[in-house]
Amino acid sequence: MTVDISVLIGGEAGQGIQTIGLLMARTCHRAGLYVMVINDFESRIRGGHSFIQLRISDRPVHGPTRKLHMVVALDERTYGLHQPELTEGGLVLISKDHADTMAQHHRYKMVDFGGVAKKAGSSILANTVAAGTSLALLGAPFDLFENILKSTFNQVEEKRLAQNIQAAQYGYTAAEDETFKWSWPWAVTSPKGRLVDGAQAVAFGALAGDCRFSAFYPMSPATGIIQHLVDMAQTVPLVIEQAEDEIAAVNMVIGAAFAGVRAMTATSGGGFSLMSEGLGLAAITETPIVIVNAQRPGPATGLPTRTAQADLQFVIHASQDEFPRFVFAPGTPFEAFSVTARAFELSERFQVPAIILMDQYLNDSLFVAEESFEAPETVTSYTAADDLENPVGYRRYAFTDSGISPRALPCKGPALVKVCSDEHDEEGHITEDADTRDAMVAKRFAKVAAMRKEIRPPEVIHAGSDILLVSWGSMRGAMEEAVNQLRADDINCGGVHVVDLWPFPDTALSEILEKVTQFFVVEQNQSAQLGQLIRQQTGCQYTDAVLKYNGRPMSAGEITDAIKTKLR
C-alpha cells in the first residue's frame, strides 16, 4: 500500500504546536517513513492561529499538499478554518472544551487534551497528549513514540520525562475507541535520512565552509539560521555577535573577512535592504562575504512569518552601480547545505560577495534529506601568506589577467594592506584618474568569465518533454511533484530547476528551453521574476507563469490545476 497522509495540528500561538509537529515528525522519521512539516504561524507570541502540517509517506515527499486526512484542533478556529481542506472520511480531534460550538460535518473525536494533561501532571502537556492520540490513530507503536520522548527530553529532569510519557500514554488510551480510515501497519525500519529544516542545513553548510564569524540582527524568518549556528558554536572556532542593526551586522562581517576569517550574516529582505550599502562596500573592496536572505513577503514589513520568492531581481541588482556577485537559491535542505559551503569557497576564491536566497518555507519546514551531509576533509585558503615575493611593494589591487589580485591579510606579515571604498589605484589609495577607474571596473568584471564556469547548469527531469515547468529555490519539490502528476495524466511534461542564479546560466538554459514548445515558470512572486530574467538573458519567452504571493507555500496540486487550465 502507499501511505500519503496529511495531518494538521492547529491552535493558538503558545500552545506548543511546533513541539507536537517535531515529536510526530521524529516518530515518523525514526520508523523509516518520509515526512515533512510545514510551520504556519502568525507574527505574535500568544493567541491568533498557528498550525503545523505533517505530510507522512512511504515515498519521498518534498512539498505540501492541500488535502488533509486528520485535523487536530486545539482551539475552535482551527476546525472552522481547516475543515474545508478535509478529505471525505477525514477525522477531527477536538478538545472537549469547544465541542459544542463546532459544526459536525465530519467524523470527530472529542479528547479533552487539557484535562487529560492535568491528570498527567500539568496542562502544558496537552501537546504531548495530542501527539499521542494522533500517532495512536495513525497506527504508530507506542514504544516508538516513547523512545522519541526519551531522546527529546533526556537532557532535562527525569520528572518531566516521566510526565511526558504518562501524557503520551493517556493520549494513546484516548484513541482506543476510535479508528482512522487510513491507518496503516507501521513496519519500523531504519530512518531514511536526516530530519532537518532549511535553516539548520544552512548552518551546517556554513561550518562546512569554515565560517568563523557571524553577525546578525534578529529578523524573521532568518533568525533560525543563526539560532542553529549558536547552538553548534560551542565546539567550533566560531564567534557570533548580535549587532545593533543590519548595517552593523554586514559591516562587522566585512571587517572580519578583511582581517582573514570567513564570515556571514543572515537576514530577510528588510535587513538586506539595509545591508545593500555594505554589499557594495564588499564589492569595491573585493572582500569575500556571504549574505543569506531568507525571503518573506514585503514590501517593508509585509508578512513577517510567511514565505515569498520576490527578492530575486532585488538581490541581483542591489546596491548602486554594477559589480559581480554570486546568487544561489537552494531548493532542498541538502542543496542549502552544499550551496552554503560553496558560497564561502567561491566568495573567497573570487573576492566577491555571495548571496544565498532562502525563504520562510524552506527555512522553517522539516524535511527528510536522504543525501549525506559530509564535512569536507580540507578547506582551501585563497589568501596570500607571508611568502609574497615583494611584501614591501605589495599592492592589494594589483592588476592581473584574472582580475583576482593576491589577497594579503592585515597585520599578518610585512605587506601593508590598504583597502578603500573610494575608487582606488592598485595600492588601494583614492584615485579619480579616469584611466585607473576604467581599469578597476574592468578588473572587477574580468572575474566574471571564470565565475561563470563555476555556475552549475539547471537540473532537468524528464528531458525531451514537450513542455517544461521551470522553478527556482524552494519551489523545487512542489514543481517536480506537479510534473509527475501531470505525466500521470498523460501530459508530456518535464521540469527544470535553477539553483545557481547569478552569473546567470544563459547558455545552459537556452539549450534546454529552445527545445520545448512551451515552458511555464513556477514562482512565489507577482511578476514572474525568473521568467523575466530568462527572457532578458536568453531571449526565450515563457508561455505563462504559475504565481502565488499570498505568503503560503505553493503545493503540487495548485501547480497542476493551474497548468491544466493554461493548457486547455
Added chain:
Amino acid sequence: MLSTNDYHSDYPNHWCPGCGNFGILDAMKSALAGLGLSPEKILIVSGIGQAAKTPHFLQCNCFHSLHGRALPIATGAKIANHHMTVLVSTGDGDCYGEGGNHFMHAIRRNIDVTVLAHNNGVYGLTKGQASPTSMEGMQTKMQPGGVIVGAFNPLAVALSLGAGFVARGFSGEGDQLSNLIQAGIRHRGFALIDILQPCVSFNRVNTHKWYKDRVVPIEENHNETDLIAALRLALGTDDRIPTGIYHRMESPSYTDRIDKLKDKPLTDHRYRPELLKALLND
C-alpha cells in the same frame, strides 16, 4: 627605535593648508613611534570625511570604509584578529552623526579599539554644512538662520554609556595629543579621544584662536576613576574646555570576554573536519 619618518607616506595629501588634521597626523605618528608599533602591526579603520582620509597619509594597514561604518568594520576585524592594534580615524559627522548608533554600541561592547574623532564642528568634505557638534546659532549655507538644534556632547554620551577611556585633545597641542593617543592605545578596551580642531575653510566660529582661548589642561587633582567628576567636566559649567583624560577605568574588553579567543585569534585556527563531523552525527 622607530621614528615618525617610518610612517611617512608618499601619497599626496588632500587637506587644506592650515587644517587641524595635520597636527593630529603628526601626533599619531609620534604616538605610534613612541609605543614602538611598527606600521605592519597597526590597522587604521576609517569612515568617510576628511578625517577618514588620514590612513592614506601614513604607513599602516588601512580599511577606508563607508560613512559612519568605521566602528562595525573595526569591531569585526578586531574579533577576527584581536592581536592587531586597531585605531579608528573618524570625524564628528562620521562618528556622531551617520555612525551614531554604532558609536553607542561599540562603547557597550567595550571593543578594544582607539577612536580618534576629529571634531571640527562642521562638514568639510561636503563643503560646510552643520555637523552634530556644531554650536547652536552657527550659520552655514545650509543653516543660514543659524543652527537651531543643540550640539551633541560626545564625551558626556560616552561616559554615560560606560566608556572606559574618555579623553579630549586639541590639534594645536601636539605633545599632549600624542600622549593621549598613546594612553588610548594602551587602554585595553574602547577608548574615545575627541580631538578639537579648527576647520580653516568652513568653520568661522571655532577658529584656532577660539580654541586657544578656551582649552585648559584638566587639573592634576582630577580623579580619572571618578565617573561623576568626569561627567561634570564633560557637561561643563563655563567657557573653558578641559583637555586631557576625563575618565579611565579598565574592565574586560569584548574579546577578553570570549573564552575561545584566549589561546589565539580566530584567524589562526585551522579548519578541523572532525568538529563538524561530530555535529553532523549528533
